[in-house]
Amino acid sequence: MxxxxxxxxxxxxxxxxxxxxxxxxxxxxxxxxxxxxxxxxxxxxxxxxxxxxxxxxxxxxxxxxxxxxxxxxxxxxxxxxxxxxxxxxxxxxxxxxxxxxxxxxxxxxxxxxxxxxxxxxxxxxxxxxxxxxxxxxxxxxxxxxxxxxxxxxxxxxxxxxxxxxxxxxxxxxxxxxxxxxxxxxxxxxxxxxxxxxxxxxxxxxxxxxxxxxxxxxxxxxxxxxxxxxxxxxxxxxxxxxxxxxxxxxxxxxxxxxxxxxxxxxxxxxxxxxxxxxxxxxxxxxxxxxxxxxxxxxxxxxxxxxxxxxxxxxxxxxxxxxxxxxxxxxxxxxxxxxxxxxxxxxxxxxxxxxxxxxxxxxxxxxxxxxxxxxxxxxxPTIQKKAPITAAEVPQHPIVIVGFGRFGQVIGRALHAQGLKFSVIDSNQPDAEFIEQYGHYFLDADVTQVENLRAAGIEYCKLLILAIDDVEDCMNLARHLRLNYPDLNLFVRARDRHHAHLLDSLGIQHVWRETYASSLEMAAQALIETGLSATDAHAQIERFRTEDQRLLEQQHGSHQDDDSVETYPNAIAELEYLFENTKTLSQDRLNSNQNEQSDANSSNETT
Missing domain, CATH: 1.20.1530.20 (Na+/H+ antiporter like fold)
Structure with a gap:
């Protein structure tokens, strides 16, 4: 051959x-x-x-x-x-x-x-x-x-x-x-x-x-x-x-x-x-x-x-x-x-x-x-005996989801000496937190019985920090229906996720990366010549305007809250750029001139 x-x-x-x-x-x-x-x-x-x-x-x-x-x-x-x-x-x-x-x-x-x-x-x-x-x-x-x-x-x-x-x-x-x-x-x-x-x-x-x-x-x-x-x-x-x-x-x-x-x-x-x-x-x-x-x-x-x-x-x-x-x-x-x-x-x-x-x-x-x-x-090894009432933790805070978002929250609470319970099925190594007086449950966060095992009956504040939108929404609905008096803090993956959470009447929603993005934007404004005070004022102005746009978009999508029908990311971004209020051209030129003068002064010095 x-x-x-x-x-x-x-x-x-x-x-x-x-x-x-x-x-x-x-x-x-x-x-x-x-x-x-x-x-x-x-x-x-x-x-x-x-x-x-x-x-x-x-x-x-x-x-x-x-x-x-x-x-x-x-x-x-x-x-x-x-x-x-x-x-x-x-x-x-x-x-x-x-x-x-x-x-x-x-x-x-x-x-x-x-x-x-x-x-x-x-x-x-x-x-x-x-x-x-x-x-x-x-x-x-x-x-x-x-x-x-x-x-x-x-x-x-x-x-x-x-x-x-x-x-x-x-x-x-x-x-x-x-x-x-x-x-x-x-x-x-x-x-x-x-x-x-x-x-x-x-x-x-x-x-x-x-x-x-x-x-x-x-x-x-x-x-x-x-x-x-x-x-x-x-x-x-x-x-x-x-x-x-x-x-x-x-x-x-x-x-x-x-x-x-x-x-x-x-x-x-x-x-x-x-x-x-x-x-x-x-x-x-x-x-x-x-x-x-x-x-x-x-x-x-x-x-x-x-x-x-x-x-x-x-x-x-x-x-x-x-x-x-x-x-x-x-x-x-x-x-x-x-x-x-x-x-x-x-x-x-x-x-x-x-x-x-x-x-x-x-x-x-x-x-x-x-x-x-x-x-x-x-799965056989992970099957645990039912938790008795005496074993259920009575911590006032429960963190659902202990990834990069939930871990930062947990560290901040731990630094203040506050005790909390954690539910997560993807971080088995995190059980070390129990040696500091906290409680860790390696279990599926979407199962209702796991919430009870984590002590939700004694919980005053539940922080929902999972990144899966559908699981988050299903769990948020269950919590709103069965625990209406529970103080609920929720992590939103993006703007649409924030819309869906708002439709459930959840008042405390934080979009991930949003705060760090605004902080970097403020520093970028300072680098372009604005003073720190003006830069933070402009960021606050942007935050207020962005919240207005978020509420406006929520009103336009109330009739169809499914993930599939929501506009794609580029279409949404185009809408946001079109509706974001910008500085007037004269003020923009003035800021640029001030920046040029500052740069010239630095070079002369």
């Missing part, structure tokens, strides 16, 4: 399977793996040309390490080193020891067992990142803990790659102290080059208004680093990692990321595609029970060790389970190390073939475990 036809088959399989995998497993990595398995010699047998598969694999490995370097944060790793070593470092050490012991019990080869045990301790960086991103959990505490662990694992992987030449049976110029001295000197030289050559080069392009040449400069940096490493006989994967890190350490990282981000998924997918094409299913046919048991043991042992260590460090059961499931698989770091071990002839092919299957099997199992954890296990 011609090379062009094989590439076309690869593209067809990728275009079909990757979107399906993203839809049903929330990750594209498995789509590339399945596409490779389907087209490989163990599947349909469409592609079995090693002269095609091997270049794809090595290119994928290089791209994977490049993007790992680009996302690597050495400063953050150093700042959080104690926490990372206590969590990730300890977990890696324990897992390596356990898997080495299990391997030695099976193959009776100490050296090979140690290698296998260390390599099986790593997780899949791309699967975890994609799952967290799809579930919008990157900024959660367990998401950040998982990412920090992955960063540490990437660092350890680079160190192991650097150690591989020392494990060969033959001696070469790369071995020994000279080899490590070359690596350290090269890394130091690269960071000096970044400061005194790469960054000035990027600034030069920006100053010359040649931003379109940034991709060319980035490519030049990458190729130069790889060439330098090749001259020094340092592994190409280390050079790819350092090249990505070098580009990430410049202030123009955003521009570089904008160029390379569209190619990230397919570039990394090449490696998984090649793994699927080259993997052998013979061990699965010969001993399927052993392979399945090995996959389950691998996942269970990793989940148990990681979850236990994390729990004893943080005492949070839910987060411990989530971190354990997220990092319970093996992944591309293990596959890269196994592939290098094969190239260096450190492990036999008979050992590596079942290892590849076990790693891939754990990856395929991860989305299912992730779904079970979120849909079955966590």
């Amino acid at each position: 011609s090379l062009l036809l094989q590439i076309i088959f690869l593209l067809i399989a990728t275009l079909i399977l990757v979107p399906l995998a993203k839809r049903y497993s929330s990750t594209t990595v498995l789509g590339y793996l399945i596409a490779g398995l389907l087209l490989g010699s163990q599947g349909l047998g469409v592609i079995d040309d090693q002269q095609l598969i091997q270049p794809i694999m090595y290119l994928g490995m290089i791209m994977l390490m490049f993007f790992a370097g680009f996302a690597f944060r050495p400063q953050k790793l150093w700042i959080e080193r104690r926490s990372i070593i206590k969590n990730s470092g300890l977990a890696l050490a324990v897992l390596s020891l356990l898997f080495s012991s299990l391997s030695f019990a099976l193959i009776h080869d100490l050296f090979s067992s140690i290698l296998i045990g260390c390599m099986l301790a790593f997780a899949s960086t791309n699967i975890v990142q994609q799952l967290l991103q799809q579930k919008q959990q990157l900024n959660t505490s367990f998401g950040q803990a998982s990412l920090a662990s992955l960063q540490f694992q990437i660092f350890v992987t680079v160190v192991l790659i650097a150690l591989f030449p020392l494990l060969e049976d033959t001696a070469s110029t790369r071995h020994g102290i000279a080899y490590f001295a070359a690596i350290i000197a090269t890394i130091s030289g690269l960071f000096l080059a970044s400061r005194y050559i790469v960054r000035p080069a990027f600034r030069y392009l920006v100053h010359r208004k040649s931003i379109e040449l940034i991709p060319a400069l980035g490519l030049f940096v990458v190729l130069s680093v790889i060439l330098l490493m090749e001259v020094l006989n340092i592994h190409v994967l280390i050079s790819a990692f350092l090249a990505g890190l070098l580009l990430a350490e410049t202030e123009f990282k955003t521009e570089v990321a904008r160029v390379i981000e569209p190619f990230k998924d397919i570039a990394i997918g090449l490696f998984f595609l090649a793994i699927g094409l080259s993997i052998s299913l013979v061990p699965l046919y010969q001993s399927p029970i052993f392979i399945f048991i090995a996959i389950l043991v691998l996942v269970l042992v990793k989940a148990l060790v990681i979850g236990t260590i994390y729990y004893f460090q943080h005492r949070r059961m839910e987060n411990s389970l989530l971190v354990a499931i997220a990092l319970a698989q093996c992944g591309e770091l293990s596959l890269i190390l196994f592939k290098l071990a094969e190239d260096e002839q450190l492990l036999s092919k008979d050992l590596l073939q079942p290892m590849f299957l076990i790693v891939v099997g754990s990856m395929l199992l991860t989305p299912l475990l992730y779904w079970l954890m979120h849909s079955k296990i966590l």
Whole structure:
């Protein structure tokens, strides 16, 4: 079969399977793996040309390490080193020891067992990142803990790659102290080059208004680093990692990321595609029970060790389970190390073939475990016994919604020594406020029974600070009907939301970002030449006028208060500009002249 036809088959399989995998497993990595398995010699047998598969694999490995370097944060790793070593470092050490012991019990080869045990301790960086991103959990505490662990694992992987030449049976110029001295000197030289050559080069392009040449400069940096490493006989994967890190350490990282981000998924997918094409299913046919048991043991042992260590460090059961499931698989770091071990002839092919299957099997199992954890296990754990009347807090203030808006309110109340209750289902880590005498309820704010559990019967002031308009309106209606005497402060997302709240007779409404926007506008007026007194007077004038327009708009939309029929943002903005009263032209010119005179006076002085 011609090379062009094989590439076309690869593209067809990728275009079909990757979107399906993203839809049903929330990750594209498995789509590339399945596409490779389907087209490989163990599947349909469409592609079995090693002269095609091997270049794809090595290119994928290089791209994977490049993007790992680009996302690597050495400063953050150093700042959080104690926490990372206590969590990730300890977990890696324990897992390596356990898997080495299990391997030695099976193959009776100490050296090979140690290698296998260390390599099986790593997780899949791309699967975890994609799952967290799809579930919008990157900024959660367990998401950040998982990412920090992955960063540490990437660092350890680079160190192991650097150690591989020392494990060969033959001696070469790369071995020994000279080899490590070359690596350290090269890394130091690269960071000096970044400061005194790469960054000035990027600034030069920006100053010359040649931003379109940034991709060319980035490519030049990458190729130069790889060439330098090749001259020094340092592994190409280390050079790819350092090249990505070098580009990430410049202030123009955003521009570089904008160029390379569209190619990230397919570039990394090449490696998984090649793994699927080259993997052998013979061990699965010969001993399927052993392979399945090995996959389950691998996942269970990793989940148990990681979850236990994390729990004893943080005492949070839910987060411990989530971190354990997220990092319970093996992944591309293990596959890269196994592939290098094969190239260096450190492990036999008979050992590596079942290892590849076990790693891939754990990856395929991860989305299912992730779904079970979120849909079955966590809801069961989160079910709490009904709160008795004696346990209901009697705080006079209840804050519903504890995001960026509600947190500022809570801090201000806490600073005054006032006690309050909080209801929020998206901030489980906020329960620490209970140690200060407040009450936190991790529950759905739209459920009426949760309001009672938070002590609404004793509440005198309820602050409704959730950002979802429909949930806010439903809850506001319920409160107005069932608690008409309750003093209600409500956060409005925008002007239309304020209209809807006003139609319910709610008097105390605050539009988010409104006060800070006016404060910045006042400072802008001062910068244009107005005195502080005049600037604040003009802002008060604008506030009064804006309130008049808000009431006027409310009257025109009273008949139809649905979100869907409200004018779009641009139409509303056009209406506001048209109806906002401005200064007369003479007064405007006078203010501008005063500003010019003030500037001239400053220049003379």
